[in-house]
Amino acid sequence: MTSEQHLNADQAKKCLKEQLNRIGDIEQRELKNEGEHTLLVYLKSMCDPVMINDNLINRFYELNSLDLYEQFLRSFPSSMEPKDEQELLRNILRGCVAIFIRDRVLLFDAVLVNASFIQPASTENVIQGPDDSFTENIEVNLNLVRHRYQTTDLKTEFMTVGKISQTRIIIMYDALKVEETVLQELKKRLSELKTDIVQSASEIERHTMHPRFRLYPTLMLTERPDRTVLNISQGKIAILMDSTGYALLLPAIFNDFFTAMDDKIQLPPIGWFLKAIRYIALFVTVLMPSFYVAFTSYNPEILRMQVTLLIAGSRATVPYPSFFEVIFMLLAMEFLTEASVRLPKAIGQTATTVGGLILGTAATEAGLVSNIMIILVSAVAITNFVIPITMMSSGIRVTKYLFIVLATFFGLVGIVLGVVAMIMYLTSLRSFGKPYLKMFAVDRNKKGDQRSG
Template sequence: MPAQQIVEEVSVQWIKEQLDHFADLEERMLTAPSGKAGLLYIKSITDPQIINRSIIAPFYEIDNTQVYSDYLSSYPGSEEGKTGQHALELMLGGYACVHIEGKLCFFDALKAETRSVSENMTESVTQGPSDALTENLAVNLNLIRRRYQSTELKMESMLIGNISRTKVAILYDDSRVNHQVLDELRERLGTLRIDILQASGELEKYIRSDKLRIFPKTIVTERPDRVVFNLAEGKIAVMLDTTGYAILLPVIFNDFFVAMDDKIQLPFVGRFLKLLRITGVAMTLWLPALYVAFTSYNPEIVRVQIALLIAGSRATVPYPSFVEVLIMLVMMEFLTEASLRLPRAIGPTATTVGGLILGQAATAAGLVGNIMIILVSVVAISNFMIPLNMMSFSIRVLKYLFIIAAAALGLVGVVVCLVGFTMYLCSQRSFGQPYFKMFFLDSLGNSGKQKGGGR
């Protein structure tokens, strides 16, 4: 672009024309014995205290306009608009434009309205730190670097979104990260073309390679200690400036059953708790399907007393066990969704009372058996044992595939579905990392010795 065109584009009048009909556009003229300066900013996204303290007050304290101009240029956060488009991006990003002696200087005065560091809500622990990430990227980086004081912790940033212009940060330990995975992530983010990006979950959908999948291949977490632990394992953290969650990649199936409590407990206790969670997943997937298989197809497998007990509880049920299971599980899904959407003050009470009334009424009316109520309760409790909600939601959906297989083929269908489920896990990759391997690295101690890890 010719130099004259750049000068014409980056002018106060041109910026005002582009921001026409901005009711919150503020223009001020600063006048002092030493000279004059123009000030232009969007007051809804700029901090008036920063403008008064760092722009207006120094103008009247410094009696030389050239010294004041040098002060603005050397101040951390100030930039010079090289093109008209760049100048508009700075203005819309919370910068104030100062016009002095024919020169434009853009001063960072962004007002970031975010909550303070609070207790995490989705990944509770009984011991350990309880702080959570916030919607402010600078605060999140502070939480991470306080815990990870290493010169190997690198950060790269970029802007994504043609309209939102969301700042995205990539964090990794340069001595432990797999650089092939890092290059692949850079390529996917660099080729991303979207208008609006507001949440980590949105970005997670865009950077995945396979569009049709059952299980999550990245972890979305709000815990800074989980981010730090995974960085030390050689993984990559992607953080957004507008959301209190970070994306961790690549991950394996085993990572979704690790709670941060496991790192604090005794090793034997931690392994026992993880075994409980895996057992809970197995019960969530298999119990409803096995109930359908044993009731409708293979009652000879269970003991006679249990078969008679199930038959007695279903004596008044007018439809097959498959329909009975679907009715109760769908009702349980309704209660779960209602507990998430209702206000916190009444959500737990309403769903608990509703569940008790529905279960008792359905049993008394003979629509479902007593054993079915127990089974649905066990399935709901065991599903919530998974520490990360993304995997919990996937398991909630997957159990219906086992139920359909059991309704079609009985116990054989459950076995076939289990084999297919295992083969699917073994065939999956997360940024080149085998998804169903038991451990991401041999051990945390060995990860520091590996340069980039194996893909």
């Protein structure tokens, strides 16, 4: 379609050069044929390469005339001529190709939709909201993010890691909201990565963060594009990696790992309630086994007389101390959990469910464990799976054994000392300079923008 007011091609090129800098997936294709000249500008991650090749590049060389080429382009219903620079940028970010012909600019709709490659999320399920997840193709993942974050402030920088694997990664951030010191520190650590093979995003987390021997993750892995977009809008940095269906988000604080995407969709009071449930589950799964050991072996006088007698009666046939009883059942639960992950999906759930029922019933009837112990182990297993991010729940699984050891040797005093030591350890952790126990990931004292914490 034509317009009396049209955007000047030179002005448009200058605008695109200013606005689309530091965007690694921008493509500029210059076409020349017998004195005729045109320029194509588009985002590779947002445009269909087959459509561009068939309708734009091949037709340019077949028609041999810019006038015929322009008429051909204007014949498409989706073709248009932008009226100003903002309309030009908006359509390029949406998936259009900017075609510079003489002193005119045309937009050709070549948006790429990767619906056939997208699978539902498997580890971060949601009740409401988008259910798509990242794939193992880095271009598809970039397309998923750009469809949700259509602004020229979203910058993409390409790098390779791994001396042998030469794995491609993309660093994505909002130039207006990102903290420059965090971005430079990330690039420095990635450039110093000396490992030969990098095949998963978790390897980058393990090799780039300090100290390397940590109990809790300081970067977040997610398979959800909507979580990635939300974190980028908060000033964080996302790393997309080829051949893996996960994105790496940083900086990440302790509170981030207890936030699910459902919290943003639900009404605020419901979201606060759900997050409170997760923190209650954290204390239950970490402290309940150690409290059982402490109350049974060291400090039974703290409980009411009826509860103490109930526990003593339940353990009347158990031949060994509570420490061995707890460790035996918790390790059995760990074995069942690992078996459910490693077994084929067709028999995994059935085998572990039946195995758990048989093991618990037989152990109770044989007098090896008490009935209360079965209830306790079930509660610990359930509450551990309440934590939405798998990386954090794995660290929590290890933590409860440390508290059991402290309760075995020191009773309630050991548990109190363990809680104090754990808080001190968490406060000492940093994620790219951000305090790990900071409750909110957004700094409001930055100039002009909200920045990530």
